[in-house]
Amino acid sequence: MSIYNDPIGHWVVVIVAMVLLLFVVLTATAYTVWFERVGLGRLQRRPGPNRVGPFGLMQLAADGIKLAFKESFIPEKTDKLIYVLAPCIGVAAAFLAWAVIPIGLWYDVQYWIADVNIGILLVFAVSALNVYAIVLGGYSSNNKYSLLGGLRSSAQLISYEMSLGLSLVPTFLIVGSLRLRDIVEYTVSWGPYHGPIPLVILTPIGFIIYLVSATAETNRTPFDLPEAEQELIGGFLTEYSGLKFTMYYLAEYLNVITVSALATLLFFGGWYLWIVPPVLAFLLKVIAFLFLYIWLRATFPRLRYDMLMRLGWKVLLPLAIANVIVTAIVVVAVQG
Amino acid sequence: MPDKEEELPEHPSALRRPADGVPDMPPGKPQSVAADIGALLGGLRMTLGQALQPVVTTMYPEDKTPRSERYRGRHYLRRYDNGLERCIGCELCAAACPVGCILVIAAENTEENRVSPGERYAKTYEINMLRCIFCGYCEDACPVQAITLGPEYELSDTSREKFIYTKERLLEPLPPDVQARLDAKERK
Numbered sequence: 001m002s003i004y005n006d007p008i009g010h011w012v013v014v015i016v017a018m019v020l021l022l023f024v025v026l027t028a029t030a031y032t033v034w035f036e037r038v039g040l041g042r043l044q045r046r047p048g049p050n051r052v053g054p055f056g057l058m059q060l061a062a063d064g065i066k067l068a069f070k071e072s073f074i075p076e077k078t079d080k081l082i083y084v085l086a087p088c089i090g091v092a093a094a095f096l097a098w099a100v101i102p103i104g105l106w107y108d109v110q111y112w113i114a115d116v117n118i119g120i121l122l123v124f125a126v127s128a129l130n131v132y133a134i135v136l137g138g139y140s141s142n143n144k145y146s147l148l149g150g151l152r153s154s155a156q157l158i159s160y161e162m163s164l165g166l167s168l169v170p171t172f173l174i175v176g177s178l179r180l181r182d183i184v185e186y187t188v189s190w191g192p193y194h195g196p197i198p199l200v201i202l203t204p205i206g207f208i209i210y211l212v213s214a215t216a217e218t219n220r221t222p223f224d225l226p227e228a229e230q231e232l233i234g235g236f237l238t239e240y241s242g243l244k245f246t247m248y249y250l251a252e253y254l255n256v257i258t259v260s261a262l263a264t265l266l267f268f269g270g271w272y273l274w275i276v277p278p279v280l281a282f283l284l285k286v287i288a289f290l291f292l293y294i295w296l297r298a299t300f301p302r303l304r305y306d307m308l309m310r311l312g313w314k315v316l317l318p319l320a321i322a323n324v325i326v327t328a329i330v331v332v333a334v335q336g
Numbered sequence: 337m338p339d340k341e342e343e344l345p346e347h348p349s350a351l352r353r354p355a356d357g358v359p360d361m362p363p364g365k366p367q368s369v370a371a372d373i374g375a376l377l378g379g380l381r382m383t384l385g386q387a388l389q390p391v392v393t394t395m396y397p398e399d400k401t402p403r404s405e406r407y408r409g410r411h412y413l414r415r416y417d418n419g420l421e422r423c424i425g426c427e428l429c430a431a432a433c434p435v436g437c438i439l440v441i442a443a444e445n446t447e448e449n450r451v452s453p454g455e456r457y458a459k460t461y462e463i464n465m466l467r468c469i470f471c472g473y474c475e476d477a478c479p480v481q482a483i484t485l486g487p488e489y490e491l492s493d494t495s496r497e498k499f500i501y502t503k504e505r506l507l508e509p510l511p512p513d514v515q516a517r518l519d520a521k522e523r524k
Contacts, residue, residue, distance in 0.1 A: 042387045043383045045386055045387075045389055045390075045393075046391060046393050047391050295380060295383065296380075299379045299383040300376070
């Protein structure tokens with residue numbers, strides 16, 4: 001595209017894209033929360049929110065206004081700078097990942113802010129920052145439950161970060177690129193068929209490891225130990241209220257969308273779906289993943305801490321390493 | 337001093353101490369990864385199946401769950417068919433009330449001012465709804481069936497004063513279905 005070669009045009013495009021992204025992603029987050037509440041309700045035979053606006057669609061506006069007008073309370077003896085900074089880190093990290101996520105808008109039109117050739121590594125780098133938001137929030141709150149939640153979170157995120165990273169290595173081995181667009185555009189020529197394929201066909205085990213690790217990375221049930229309400233009050237969230245709580249909440253759901261979008265891009269062919277228009281196909285796939293996360297939340301109880309560690313270190317990590325080795329051997333054997 | 341740890345019973349259900357580690361799986365079906373994954377999928381199928389079932393929520397306040405005929409809600413003071421008040425100011429309800437939320441001040445009936453068929457009537461009759469526990473003892477104690485507990489339970493209000501129900505409020509006519517039921521009971 002020529003506009004990208006002109007330095008001023010390039011920046012105009014990037015800034016417009018960033019503003020658009022902020023708007024679209026924030027709206028999407030709001031409706032993800034709505035979708036989760038209604039979906040979770042349906043799975044539990046409740047209607048979910050249905051009072052504010054048609055089908056409860058304005059519930060998020062009501063909640064947002066309520067949270068925004070709450071007193072921004074800071075408990076005594078907190079480390080004030082870190083206490084305020086922690087939720088900001090969470091939101092910033094969650095948004096940063098979207099800088100490199102491409103979305104196919106129409107058949108030849110794609111959207112991205114930065115087309116980095118190490119895109120997926122950047123996503124991991126910024127999503128790892130999320131652990132700082134939680135640990136610093138837990139540490140600075142001067143509350144033992146917060147601290148416990150923060151510590152649990154750091155142990156959990158570090159354990160699952162490894163299998164999450166390794167689960168994607170087979171994809172890179174097959175595609176030969178870390179650029180997200182290249183992974184989506186990966187095409188095969190199998191007999192009469194020539195075109196893009198969902199990579200989950202080639203790395204099903206990688207996908208399953210990714211799914212489990214990503215759930216743990218986003219602190220979703222059944223891996224929501226950092227905020228386990230029943231034992232830790234609210235974990236790192238205990239002392240947060242008002243806008244700072246909203247920021248954590250926003251970051252959590254943003255991360256869920258990011259993880260769903262990545263699963264779509266890396267394993268399910270991104271915006272390619274038969275004859276469905278690209279942007280619609282992408283949305284459908286992301287929504288399907290969001291529903292999967294809600295479904296998991298409605299079904300599984302929280303893991304005990306030792307079970308969590310056992311699953312991470314003794315099951316997922318060896319499986320991921322074996323998957324990498326086997327895929328590497330197969331790739332070398334096929335490509336010569 | 338004897339070692340207390342040794343004295344604990346060696347029962348399998350005894351509390352596990354931190355150093356004991358994770359107990360072995362109970363005997364039974366042999367474990368397999370496939371069975372575990374199958375169990376997880378079974379759970380997922382179960383929740384999805386529930387999502388296809390109808391919602392069980394009652395859409396309060398549009399819909400309300402049915403109440404028993406004998407539901408004990410707010411109180412009513414009844415009248416006879418000729419318009420005279422039933423209450424004779426005997427204060428038995430106030431005496432029966434376990435929380436003392438009823439205040440009755442009686443006055444004599446005169447030929448010019450006949451309020452109830454008896455000798456006396458209740459000049460003041462107040463119930464403090466914030467104290468009332470809706471036990472219905474007042475209804476049981478009343479010798480002339482003057483007080484009865486109706487079906488209303490949505491009694492929220494904006495000030496404490498508004499919860500002291502005066503005689504005027506208590507004398508509001510009963511809901512027709514409750515009136516009909518009480519009439520039928522008396523005819524028997």
